[in-house]
Amino acid sequence: MNKPVRTVSFHTLGCKLNAYDTEWHREQFLDVGYVEVPFGQSADVTVVNTCTVTGQGDAQSRQMLRRAHRASPEGTVVATGCYAQTDPDALAEMPEVDLVVGTREKTRLIELLNSTCSLGRTFVTRSRAADFQDMDIYNFGGRARAFVKIQEGCDEFCSFCIIPFARGRSRSRTLTSTVDQVKRLVDAGYAEIVLTGVHIGDYAGEDGEPLVDVLEAIDRVPGLGRFRVSSIEASFVTDAMVEFFADSERCCRHLHIPLQSGDDGILEKMRRPYRSADYVDLLARLSERIPDLAVGADVMVGFPGETDAAFRETLDVVQRTPLVFLHVFPYSPRGNTPASGMPDQVPPLVKKARGAELRKLGKAKADAYQRRFIDQTVDVLFENKRDAETGFLHGLTDTYIRVYAPGPDSARDRILPVRLESIEAERMIGRISEVGLRSEELPLS
16 A cells, blocks of 8 residues: 655745755755645645744744644644744744744654654754754756855854844854755856855864865865855954955855944944954955955844944945845844843834834845946846746846846756846846757747
């Protein structure tokens, strides 16, 4: 008699690190015979990888857990991820949740599911994780780009941040293991690798190797199309790294360097290890060495004590630096963090107004940056799915510009030269060059 097929679905909230963890879980379930179904359909097991970096992340996590239960009232709903680690009791109290699995226990998820006495329980270790869990991945969910987690946790304890409590202390993957993982993904056909971590600049290999050693090693991997660093703190960008970014032909001309605030008083209260002048100087040096560099940043509005003058300092820094991609978010009090008890909390409406003003500035800078590339030919890594509205292929340049272009299915998952022609409805429209595609594959119009 055939064994019944068991189904699983996944939903990921939050950062690239969570995306990596979800891909690992997906491979583990498929390896033991589960069949994946889209999130929102009935499944025997639904895994929701939660986020808690803001109050909105908590709310969205709870919403997705309820949605999972509605889709699969007879199935098992699992909450894992950062929210599961920091506030497991809140999730365990939800009638829709059957199992809560914390950061250190996530590699045991299937084992816990197979134990009938585990359901209805919480598995969270409160002590800070001591070892890096490699969690090797061989296939990244049909995406054109693959993430490689090389670092986990954080020792900085910024006054607003709950992530050290969710992810534990800083720990790193060994250099050898990192390169081996990159090689596996390159052999599997991935044209771009994204290096990710909680605090990637704090990378320290088994023998104390700094991040630049990892970058140089990956740069030498045969067959790799290109790679990028997901996010790095300003005070951890060394002179050696600046030179590497400038000299490498395969490292993308795109960096994400969190700013948080342009006001020195706020940065000090945030416990950030730099001042605005340091940040401005770093971006100037990077831009001087790397033509057309695209720099993105996280910027927080409404941190306790942020006056109108302090906010204007942030606007000024954004305006006079080559920042082109902004992730703007309001300060959200997180339990167990010093900032949650600080005086002079900023009213929500003020946060909203400041966020809108900063996003407007960010949009204008992004638009001006992208228009610089019109009439140029650039390399684009096309993704596996077409844009639902236009039917065009779409993908990213190394400078993180999303490009839409008509083209054949054979262009998917490939890096191809594209002539950028116009911006229409906030989309960069291009045309795939004849180089790399046979003439019969190119669109007629």
